[in-house]
Amino acid sequence: MINTITYIKRKPSPHYHSIEGLFSTIKAEVNRCYKTDEVIIRFSGGSPMTLFKNCLAFNKKRNNIYHITGDIHYLSLVTGKRTVLTIHDIRSAIHGSFLRRCYIKLFWFWLPALCVKHITVISEFTKKELIKLIPFAANKIEVIYNPVKVQLKYHSKEFNTLLPKILVIGTKTNKNLERTFEALQGIDCELLVLGKLSENQLELLKKYSIQYSSKVNIPYNEVIQAYKDCDFVLFASTYEGFGMPIIEAQAIGRPVITSNIGAMKEVALDTACLVDPYDVESIKNGIQKLIRDEAYRDLMIKKGLKNVERFSLETISNQYIALYKSIIN
Numbered sequence: 001m002i003n004t005i006t007y008i009k010r011k012p013s014p015h016y017h018s019i020e021g022l023f024s025t026i027k028a029e030v031n032r033c034y035k036t037d038e039v040i041i042r043f044s045g046g047s048p049m050t051l052f053k054n055c056l057a058f059n060k061k062r063n064n065i066y067h068i069t070g071d072i073h074y075l076s077l078v079t080g081k082r083t084v085l086t087i088h089d090i091r092s093a094i095h096g097s098f099l100r101r102c103y104i105k106l107f108w109f110w111l112p113a114l115c116v117k118h119i120t121v122i123s124e125f126t127k128k129e130l131i132k133l134i135p136f137a138a139n140k141i142e143v144i145y146n147p148v149k150v151q152l153k154y155h156s157k158e159f160n161t162l163l164p165k166i167l168v169i170g171t172k173t174n175k176n177l178e179r180t181f182e183a184l185q186g187i188d189c190e191l192l193v194l195g196k197l198s199e200n201q202l203e204l205l206k207k208y209s210i211q212y213s214s215k216v217n218i219p220y221n222e223v224i225q226a227y228k229d230c231d232f233v234l235f236a237s238t239y240e241g242f243g244m245p246i247i248e249a250q251a252i253g254r255p256v257i258t259s260n261i262g263a264m265k266e267v268a269l270d271t272a273c274l275v276d277p278y279d280v281e282s283i284k285n286g287i288q289k290l291i292r293d294e295a296y297r298d299l300m301i302k303k304g305l306k307n308v309e310r311f312s313l314e315t316i317s318n319q320y321i322a323l324y325k326s327i328i329n
Helices: 019-030 048-057 073-079 098-115 126-134 135-140 178-184 199-207 219-229 244-251 262-268 280-292 296-311 313-328
Strands: 005-009 034-042 064-068 083-087 116-123 141-144 165-169 192-194 214-215 232-235 255-261 273-275
Touching: 005 019, 019 034, 019 313, 048 073, 048 280, 048 313, 064 073, 073 098, 083 098, 083 313, 098 126, 098 135, 098 165, 116 126, 116 135, 116 313, 126 141, 126 262, 135 141, 135 262, 141 313, 165 219, 178 199, 178 280, 219 244, 232 280, 232 313, 244 255, 244 262, 244 296, 255 262, 255 280, 262 273, 273 280, 280 296, 296 313
Parallel strands: 005 034, 005 064, 064 083, 083 116, 116 141, 165 192, 165 232, 192 214, 232 255, 255 273
Antiparallel strands: none
8 A cells, every 4th residue: 555655855955946846836736635745865966975875864665656856866776666756857968078977877867767667757858858868768758747836926017118127047058148148239128137147147248238137046936026027038048858937937927038949949839939049149039029029029928828827736736646646556
């Protein structure tokens, strides 16, 4: 008899908390059908010693279903077959030195894929990439999208055509801020960046004379307020496993500019202004179209609100409940 659905989470970090927030909301919904629990691992990092200590410290209970929520895939080596593993992207396996990539592939992908019962991914794009990495486990992989958070409600705002406030979320290399800033050159706007800006990024903001402010490690209620305060979200990323800012902005009622590739295109469909993230002129044209074309903006807002319905918490939670039920049965 299955006693509990236990969610396993990485050690909390002030810099990375999206996975934890995501599965806390899912856990609350699943709790309507099953008893739930969570385990937070004791040690952070990815060294062999950290892997060994976390696996050694884990206390496995025989009748539980375990759900490894992301980032700590290797823990499936001790949780066993009654395990669901969520993989958010495979970026860690394709960057870095040869030895590092082999190490990541072995302990984060190859061995976990052999150990677990099911693997969930957050987009068809990630599924296709993952199958290339673990073709022997293709039949275990299922797409379950990320849900939009229930705190995100529609909030109307009059668009500021003279000095639009543009929200950019994230500052890692895949967020493509260098091309984004270049595309903003000569466009009157107020830019708000959520995330720590590098020295190079700060220099580019100065070079292109962009009026900006930035916030780092803010609580989620302030992130929501940033969505409400902005006129649109600019998210021309070069790589995402999903692209949460797309549906978060749409839930608030803000138009979105995002990339015409990968998971971003899959999540947005035709409900956002799609641009080529590798082409500065394409990004600039998207920005100018959104600022100048009121009818187009209104259409993107309307389509965005409809798009968000695909990612409701109830819909996504029910898919996880069905997955757990299949293991129980």
